[in-house]
Amino acid sequence: MIELKTPAEIEAMRPAGAFVAEVLTALKEHAAIGVTLLELDKLAHEMIRERGATSCYIDYHPSFGASPFGHVLCTSVNDAVLHGLPNGYALRDGDLLSVDFAVSVDGWVADSALSVVVGTPRAADLRVIQATEKALDVAIEAAVVGNRLGDISAAIGEVARSYGYPVNTQFGGHGVGRDMHGDPHVPNAGRPGRGLPLRPGLVIALEPWFMTGTDEIYTDPDGWTLRSHDGSRGAHSEHTIAITEGGPVVLTARSV
Template sequence: MVELKTPSEIDAIAAAGAVVADVLAAVRAQAVPGVRVSDLDAAASELVAGAGARPTFLNYHPRFAPTPYPAVTCISVNDAVVHGVPGPQVLADGDLVSIDLAVHLDDWCADSAISFVVGAADPGDLALIDTAERSLLAGIDAALAGNRLGDVGHAIQAVARAARYGMLADHGGHGVGRQMHEAPHVPNEGKRGRGMRLEPGLVFAIEPMLIAGGTDRYRHDEDGWTLRTADGSRAAHVEHTIAVTESGPRVLTSKG
């Protein structure tokens, strides 16, 4: 069931979103060549706790996963698209890194992700990230009251497919509120004028996941969580939690 949020509840989600944005920015600043991915997760853990929030991913155990998620962040490097488990890997110059973080603050959740390159960047990686960010913004711009979910998905795919990138199959955004994953599912592809009508008070995450090689296919790592591109090409993942309002879409995971 889709639950519409009140203005005060949207403000509460935005407070959680400000924590997410601040932590992501701080962790990104620490992501330099020679740093262990697990150290970035440890830094995020301290920052989340210091903000009085609770890490949503830690011990999250959906039906598809063999074990509870063991970390505060998902950190996916190079050909890892999403759900990368932070470990002892040391970042190298030119690595493409995606960091996904969700927190609960005062029982309300917000979820966001960023992608960037560590050190010297390959122009192809920068183009991939730029396209992912532009597809996210296009999806946000389409999240208008009276539009439909298909309009959001169509806006995302129009940017991504025009650049000939793949899009992670079977994955998309989701409703956000007291739980990290609520209805509705928010596909990254769609047809204009199709799907659920968007109403003020609807809160959901939009998260394009683009693959440089053009394939939509992926494979699972042995950890049961990390999803990698089937062709070994690099990937970018960006995400914002947004609210549909009478005055237009409101980004709830912007920096406080």
Template sequence: MVEIKTDTELDAMREAGRIVGRALQAVREHAATGVSLLELDELAATVIAEAGAKPAFLGYLPGFAPTPFPGVICASVNDAIVHGIPTRHRLREGDLLSVDCGAHLDGWTGDAAISFGIGATSPEDLALIEATEQALAAGIAAAQPGNRIGDISHAIAQTAAQGGYGMPADFGGHGIGRAMHEDPHVANHGRPGRGLVLRPGLALAIEPMFIAGGDGRYRIAADGWTMCTRDGSRAAHAEHTIAVTDSGPRLLTLP
């Protein structure tokens, strides 16, 4: 069931989203060569706890996963697209890191993701990250009252096609509110003018995932969670929680 939020409820979601934004900002500032993914996870946990919130990912168990997720953030390195488990692995110069984070505050949820390079970043990785962020911006811009879900999906897919990037077909964005994953599904491929009509009060997590090799195929790592590119090429992920409003899309996960 698709839920429409009131302005008061969206304000509450903004507070949860603000915490997510701060956690991602802290992780990005601390990430450097030699820093472990587990250190970044602990940092995000501290930011969330000090704000009086709870991590949304820790212990999460969707139907496709064999075990509850063990981290506060998803930390996906290089060919990992999403759902990377934070471990003692230490970042290396030139790595591409994608970090996804969610938090619950007073019964409401925020969810966002960023990708960035560690140290000297190759032009190819910078272009991949920039294209993924552009796709996110295009998807958000399409989240106007009266448009449809397919308009968001099409905007993202067009950006991927223009850059020659692939996307995993089975994954995309989602509704969000009291739960992290709510209806509707927001595919990263779609036809304009199709799907659910966007109404003010609809809250969505929009999240393009781009693969440099142009091939959308993926594999699941031995940990049962990490989704990696099949061809070994690098991937980037960008996400914001937004609300459809009469005055245009409202970003809820800025720090």
């Protein structure tokens, strides 16, 4: 069921969005050669505790997960493209790291993700990160009253095609509110003018994620981490936004 938020409820979601942005900014600064994925998870966990927030991930156990997730971050490296389960892997020079983070603050959820290169970047990695960030920007621009859900999906897919990347539509954006995942599903490709009319009060997480060489994925033996089928690298960008009469509001915006 799709739930529309009142202006007061959207305001009540701002603290969660601001905290998610704060944590992702700290993680981006902390990610360096030699730092392990578990160390990043520990830092986020400590910030959650200090803030009195609640992780959306620790007990999360959807049908596609082998067990409850057990950590507070998704940390996906190189050909791991989504749902990366933190482990003892130490980041190396040139690694492409995507971090996805969602928490509840005062009963409201915010969800966001970013991708960074650790150490010396490859041009191809910077390009796929740029593509996801550009796709996120145009998706947000399309998230206005009077448009339809398909306009958002089509905008994301058009960016992917312009970069020459295929699009996987198994996982995409979603509704956000009291829970992390709700209706509607927002695929990263679609047809303009189709689907749900966008109305004030709709709060959704938009999350373009692209792989450079394939649209096929498989699940790691850890039961969670999703990898590209051909070993190509991927990137992931995400914001939680609210659709309002005055235009889209990015609840998880990070300071530049």
